[in-house]
Amino acid sequence: MTYTTSEMMTVAAARRLKNGSVCFVGIGLPSKAANLARLTSSPDVVLIYESGPIGAKPNVLPLSIGDGELAETADTVVSTSEIFRYWLQGGRVDVGFLGAAQVDRFGNINTTVVGDYHNPKVRLPGAGGAPEIAGSAREVLIILKQSSRAFVNKLDFVTSVGHGEGGDSRKRLGLPGAGPVGIITDLCIMEPEAGTNEFVVTALHPGVTREQVIAATGWELRFADNVVVSEEPSEYELSALRDLEARTAAAHGQAPGEA
Amino acid sequence: MAEILSLHDAVKQFVNDGDTVALEGFTHLIPTAAGHEIIRQRKKDLTLVRMTPDLIYDQLIGAGCAKKLIFSWGGNPGVGSLHRLRDAVEKQWPQPMEIEEHSHADLANAYVAGASGLPFAVLRAYAGSDLPKVNPLIKSVTCPFTGEVLAAVPAVRPDVTVIHAQKADRKGNVLLWGILGVQKEAALSARRCIVTVEEIVDDLNAPMNACVLPTWALSAVCVVPGGAHPSYAHGYYERDNRFYQAWDPIGRDREAFSAWIDEYIHGTPDFSEFQSKLARASEAK
Numbered sequence: 241m242t243y244t245t246s247e248m249m250t251v252a253a254a255r256r257l258k259n260g261s262v263c264f265v266g267i268g269l270p271s272k273a274a275n276l277a278r279l280t281s282s283p284d285v286v287l288i289y290e291s292g293p294i295g296a297k298p299n300v301l302p303l304s305i306g307d308g309e310l311a312e313t314a315d316t317v318v319s320t321s322e323i324f325r326y327w328l329q330g331g332r333v334d335v336g337f338l339g340a341a342q343v344d345r346f347g348n349i350n351t352t353v354v355g356d357y358h359n360p361k362v363r364l365p366g367a368g369g370a371p372e373i374a375g376s377a378r379e380v381l382i383i384l385k386q387s388s389r390a391f392v393n394k395l396d397f398v399t400s401v402g403h404g405e406g407g408d409s410r411k412r413l414g415l416p417g418a419g420p421v422g423i424i425t426d427l428c429i430m431e432p433e434a435g436t437n438e439f440v441v442t443a444l445h446p447g448v449t450r451e452q453v454i455a456a457t458g459w460e461l462r463f464a465d466n467v468v469v470s471e472e473p474s475e476y477e478l479s480a481l482r483d484l485e486a487r488t489a490a491a492h493g494q495a496p497g498e499a
Numbered sequence: 500m501a502e503i504l505s506l507h508d509a510v511k512q513f514v515n516d517g518d519t520v521a522l523e524g525f526t527h528l529i530p531t532a533a534g535h536e537i538i539r540q541r542k543k544d545l546t547l548v549r550m551t552p553d554l555i556y557d558q559l560i561g562a563g564c565a566k567k568l569i570f571s572w573g574g575n576p577g578v579g580s581l582h583r584l585r586d587a588v589e590k591q592w593p594q595p596m597e598i599e600e601h602s603h604a605d606l607a608n609a610y611v612a613g614a615s616g617l618p619f620a621v622l623r624a625y626a627g628s629d630l631p632k633v634n635p636l637i638k639s640v641t642c643p644f645t646g647e648v649l650a651a652v653p654a655v656r657p658d659v660t661v662i663h664a665q666k667a668d669r670k671g672n673v674l675l676w677g678i679l680g681v682q683k684e685a686a687l688s689a690r691r692c693i694v695t696v697e698e699i700v701d702d703l704n705a706p707m708n709a710c711v712l713p714t715w716a717l718s719a720v721c722v723v724p725g726g727a728h729p730s731y732a733h734g735y736y737e738r739d740n741r742f743y744q745a746w747d748p749i750g751r752d753r754e755a756f757s758a759w760i761d762e763y764i765h766g767t768p769d770f771s772e773f774q775s776k777l778a779r780a781s782e783a784k
Contacts, residue, residue, distance in 0.1 A: 267576070290603055291525045291678045303740055304576035306526025306678045308733050319679045320525055320550070321611050324604035329623055348627075352600075357633050363585045365574035368551075372604040372624050401627035413626040414648065492740050 243473050245426035248445045250276055251473040253383045253424040261334040262286040264373050267305040269383045270337035279480045290369040292317045300491040328376050336377030338370055340384050342392050345438050345459045347402025347420035350395040367399050374400035379421045386425035392458040403437035427453050445470045501671030501717035509719035510536045513691045518658040521548040525680025530663040530695055531555050532726035532770035538562045539764055548655055550606050554746050557583040561756050567597040571606045578743050582750040600634055605652050610681045612654035613688025624650040660689035663727045666703055667696045671714035674703045677733030679710055686712055695723040697735050723770055
C-alpha cells in the first residue's frame with residue numbers, strides 16, 4: 241500500500257505508545273497518533289485529556305480538547321484542576337504526548353511566540369498544559385512535521401522544558417520526569433544521545449535521505465552510529481488510520497484540524 | 500440566594516466597568532450569551548480571566564471591553580488563531596491590552612486557591628521555562644518541610660464569574676455535567692457569580708456527588724437556551740464546528756469584525772434575537 245509522509249509520522253508515533261501505559265494527550269497530531277495506537281497495537285492505553293476525561297476512547301478524533309465524545313467514552317470525567325493536580329502532578333502519567341511550533345536540539349518546546357515576546361512576529365496560542373506535562377510525565381514524546389522553521393538552532397521562547405541546556409541540566413532543574421525520549425516527524429525519528437541528551441537521528445523513514453533531514457533542520461544535525469530505516473506502515477495500521485480519519489471527517493463535516 | 504433574572508438585568512447589576520471578570524467553560528458550556536450581553540452594554544476596562552480565551556474573548560477584546568487579559572492558551576480550537584486577540588497584542592487595536600500569561604496547571608491551581616480563600620497557589624511548575632521571565636507574578640516558594648522549590652502564583656479572585664450550565668431549579672440551585680473544566684472553582688473563587696442555564700426545572704434530580712452549585716453561593720441565574728453556542732451543552736446541543744471556522748475570516752479583518760459586532764450584537768436586543776438573526780443569515784446562504 242502506498243502511504244503519505246504524514247501517515248508514516250502518525251504510525252511511527254503510535255508504535256511508540258506501549259500497551260497499558262497512561263498517556264496525557266495533546267490535541268491535534270498527538271491525539272491522532274495516540275488514538276491510532278489504541279485502535280491497533282495498544283488497545284489498553286489509557287488516554288487522559290486536560291479537559292478532564294480519563295480513559296477516553298473516542299470513536300472519532302476530537303476537534304477541540306473538550307469535545308463531548310471524549311467525556312462520553314471516558315472511564316471518568318474529572319475537573320481540569322483535578323487532572324493537573326492529582327493525576328499529572330501526582331505522578332500517575334507515564335507518557336506526555338505533545339506537539340510543538342518550534343523545538344530545539346534538546347527537545348525544548350516553544351508554543352508562545354516567534355520573535356520578541358513583547359513585540360512578536362507571530363503570537364502563538366501559548367502554554368496550555370504543555371509545561372507541566374513536559375515536566376511531570378515520566379517520559380515525553382513529541383510529534384511534529386519537520387522543517388528548518390520548526391527545528392531551530394535557538395528557540396525564541398522556551399515554553400516547555402525538554403533537556404534544558406543538555407547533559408544533566410534537566411535533572412539540575414529538579415523536574416521529576418525523564419523528559420523527551422523521542423521526536424517523531426514526517427522524515428525521521430530522533431532520540432536523545434546518552435550523556436549529552438542532544439537529539440540525534442536514530443531512524444529514517446523509508447525513502448528519506450540524510451540530506452533531506454539535514455535541510456529540514458536548523459541546527460547542525462547529527463546521526464546516531466546505527467541509523468535504522470523505519471518499518472513501513474502495515475496495511476492494518478494504514479486502514480485503521482484511514483478509517484479513523486474518514487469517521488472523523490464524516491462526524492465533523494470536515495478534515496480533522498491539526499491545530 | 501440567587502435571583503432569577505434576565506441576562507440583561509444580571510449583567511447590568513453585577514458586572515461593573517473596571518471589574519475582573521472570568522467567563523469560564525473549557526470548550527464545553529462557554530457562556531457566549533453573557534459575553535455578548537457585556538459587549539451590548541458596552542462594559543469597559545475589564546480585566547478578563549480565562550484559561551482558553553476562545554471566540555468569546557476574541558469578541559470582547561475586539562469590541563474594546565478589555566484592558567487586560569489573564570490566560571493560558573489563546574487560540575481558535577481546531578481552526579487557528581484568535582485574530583482580535585493577536586491584533587490587540589501585536590498592534591494595540593482597538594486599544595492597548597496588557598497580557599498576563601500562565602500555564603493551564605497554574606491557572607487551574609490559582610482558581611482552586613481563590614475558591615479556597617488562599618492568597619496563592621503552589622505547584623510543581625515552570626523550572627527552566629521562560630514564562631516566569633515575562634510574568635513577574637510567577638514566583639517561587641521553598642517547602643518548609645522538604646526544601647523543594649515550587650512555583651507560587653497569585654490566587655484568581657474575580658469580581659464576577661459567569662458560567663453556563665445545563666439546569667437550575669426554581670430556587671436557583673444549578674446542576675452541570677460533562678466536561679466541567681474549572682467552572683466550579685471559578686464560580687466559588689468570585690465575589691459574585693452569574694450562571695446562565697439551558698432551562699429551569701422543578702426538580703434537578705441530581706445524582707449524589709453530582710456537580711451542584713447551591714443557590715446561596717450564586718448571585719443570579721438566567722435562563723438562556725442555547726447560551727453556550729457555538730460551544731456545546733452536553734445533552735442539549737453539539738458544538739457548532741462550522742461557526743468556529745466561519746469566525747476565522749470575520750475575526751481576521753477589523754472592518755468585517757466591527758460590522759459583525761454592530762449587526763449581530765448591538766443590532767439585536769438579546770441573545771434570542773441574535774440567534775434568530777444568525778439562523779436567518781445562515782438560511783439565506
